[in-house]
Amino acid sequence: MSTNTSNRIVSIDILRGIVMIVMALDHTRDYFHKTVIADPLDPATTTVWLYFTRWITHFCAPTFVLLSGMSAYLAAQNRTKPVASLFLIKRGLWLVLMEITIVTLGITFNPSYSFILLQVIWAIGWSMVVLGVLSRISFNTVLIAGLILFFGHNLLDAMPLPASGAANIWWKVLFTSQFTPVPIDANHTAGDFYAIFPWTGIMLLGYCLGYFFRKDADPEKRKRILAYTGASLIVLFIVLRFINSYGNPQPWELQRNFGRDILAFLNTSKYPPSLQFASMTIGPALLAMAFMEHVKGAWARIASVYGSVPFFYYILHFYMLHCLLVIVFFASGHTMQQAYSPNSILGFRPDDFGYGLPVVYGIWLLTVATLYAPCKWFAAWKKARRGYWWLSYV
Incomplete structure (x- = not known):
């Protein structure tokens, strides 16, 4: 492998590793934060610390989906078009299955699967x-x-869409879902949080950006394209936000003071990901990639370890957090009768449970640090077994 190719792959792994680390903060908050404010991003009621604890994690999903598209393009360079196409379809369907089974169980710890989560892995799969x-x-x-x-x-924000029935569910699942419950039977419901096609748009453009990461691509040209595109998306976000008429389902409103105005300005729609949300998050990600290609140092090496095995890390961090939650749940005097609340899809997370943000940050850092060794081991194990076809799905 040439030096340039190595640099390209490492730069992708570093950025992906950073967003994977930050992502764990949001999930740690879900499990361990004592919820007092219903919506951390409500500019009228939130605190600044809570707001940015949640807001910073907005960069994770769009960046990860974009990088997934880029990785798909690079992987396709070693395959014929039909083989690459079939692999993407099979891996996508496999990811959907993993979301429904392994990921849902890790998040809920509910073996009856009464509530099936359809989130980012579901959207990536399709x-x-x-x-x-x-x-x-x-x-x-x-x-x-x-x-x-x-x-x-x-554009669908201004269009009349089906108000009920199967057509309503399909439109939401494909385009507009903020949270769409889909009844399966009397005892099971699927909850769709990630509308598929807005995320698909991000992945498709990520695939096209992969073109500039080819072995024979000009590194300086790639850097300029990433920098200009990233800066342009940030400008687009700011312009659309000030125009306040397109690119987000709900316009933003002035608050009681300038500080709250800033919070409202930055509070764009993730469910589904609006154009303003995608521009706000992907723009800085592209700028980071433009200047990260030749970055060195311990922090870059550490981040690249997490980024080299993203799905392994993603699964493991949910199960680790939830196992830790079970331990704390029983250690704090709760009983099995309190393990499942009708107000939460998270098992062992009663309504009166939780800690302040300093504890949440401590658990997050502990979790990420603990996962470093397993991720490093798995990355080396996977690299040594490149001939195993099934490892390309993990």
């Missing part, structure tokens, strides 16, 4: 299926579809 189909046609097809979905899906 996005890969779409990418697999479109990439079989042509690169330009992927690019055009990505641009339409990325910049145009908020």
Whole structure:
């Protein structure tokens, strides 16, 4: 492997590792923070510390989805178009299955699966299926579809959509879901938090950006394109936010003081990811990539370890956090009768449970530090067994 290729892969792993580390903060907060404020991002009621604890994690999902698209393009360079297309479709369906089974169990600790979570892995999985189909046609097809979905899906905000029935559910699942309950039977419900196609647009454009990470690509040209695109998205976010008429389902409103105005200005829609949200988060991510290609140092090496095995880390951190939650749950005097609350999908997380943000941050740092050794081991184990076809799915 050439030096340039190595640098490219490492830069992707570093950024992905950073967002994986930050992502764990949000999930630690879900499990361990004593909820007093219902919505951490409500500018009228939140605290600044709580707001930015939640807001900083907004960068994780869009950056991860974008990098997934880039990785799909790079992986396809070693395969024929039909083989690469089929692999994306199969891996996408496998990820959907993992979301429904392994991820849902890790988050809820409810073996009856009375509530099935459809979140980011679900959206990534179906996005890969779409990418697999479109990439079989042509690169330009992927690019055009990505641009339409990325910049145009908020046009649906002004359109009358089906108000009930199966059509209503399908529109929400595909385009507009903030949270859509989908009844399966009398005892089981699926909760869709991630509308598929807005995330698909991000993945498709990530795939197209992968073109600039080819072995023969000009590094300086790549850096300029990433920097200009990232800066342009940030400017687009600011302009659209001030115009306040397109790119987000709800316009922002002035608050009681300037500080609260800033919080409202930054509070864009993640569910579904609006154009303003995507521009706000992906813009800085691209700028970071532009200047991260030749970064060195201990922190970069550490971040790249997490980023090299993202799915392994993703699964492991949920199970570790939830096992720790069970230990604290019983150690604090709670009983099995309190393990499942009708107000929460998280097992062993009663309504009166939780700690302040300093404790949450401590648990987060402990969790991330503890996962370093397993991730480093798995990355080395996986690298030594590249001939095992099934490892490409993990």
